[in-house]
Amino acid sequence: MTLYYSLVFLLLVFEMVVFMGLIVPLPYAVKRKLFAFISESPLIAKLQYGLKITFIFILILFIDSVNRVYRVQLEMAAYSKDTTGVGAAALGTERMEVQARKFYSQRNMYLCGFTLFLSLILNRTYIMILDVLRLEDRVKLLEGDKKAGGKDAARVAEAGSVGEIGRLRKELEAKDRDIETLKKQTEGLQREYHNLGDKVSGSDSAPKKDR
Structure with a gap:
């Protein structure tokens, strides 16, 4: 195995x-x-950037290995047609060499292919785990755990935690009670105003009768 395949x-x-x-x-x-x-380490970010460049080279190796496997398959098909005649023994030796090259080409193709495929799986698994952690933070915040999460979790807590909703409901009920109290006071003031107006109109009409 060559150095780069190692x-x-x-x-x-x-x-x-x-x-x-x-x-x-x-x-x-x-x-x-x-x-x-x-997620926050600059060293990990540099490592990820280097791995992306490395995977580009591995993709080139994968394409080259697929091309080699295809050419070896063509050679094997050509040797299978020439197995009869005087030079059958020589062709058999050459065919073994072609089979060896086929084996190494397929090995390199599988090696590069599995490496690229696993890189995609790792990337997707990492993203899914981050999503699961965010959802767990949100669930904990909705259950009223203010310590769960960081800055993002604090924003979620302000918007949708159960404790926050309960507090807002209590404030709304208090506002409703205040409004009912103000309505009753307003109605009382209106009655007093009408009574006062009746008294004033009655006192104004009494001297006119005396005259």
């Missing part, structure tokens, strides 16, 4: 280890701190 194999092993680390069950607090560090 590096691809090491990268494949590294991806397998990372994938196992992602799916290992951990406590919520530990997992949240771990993924917060991965």
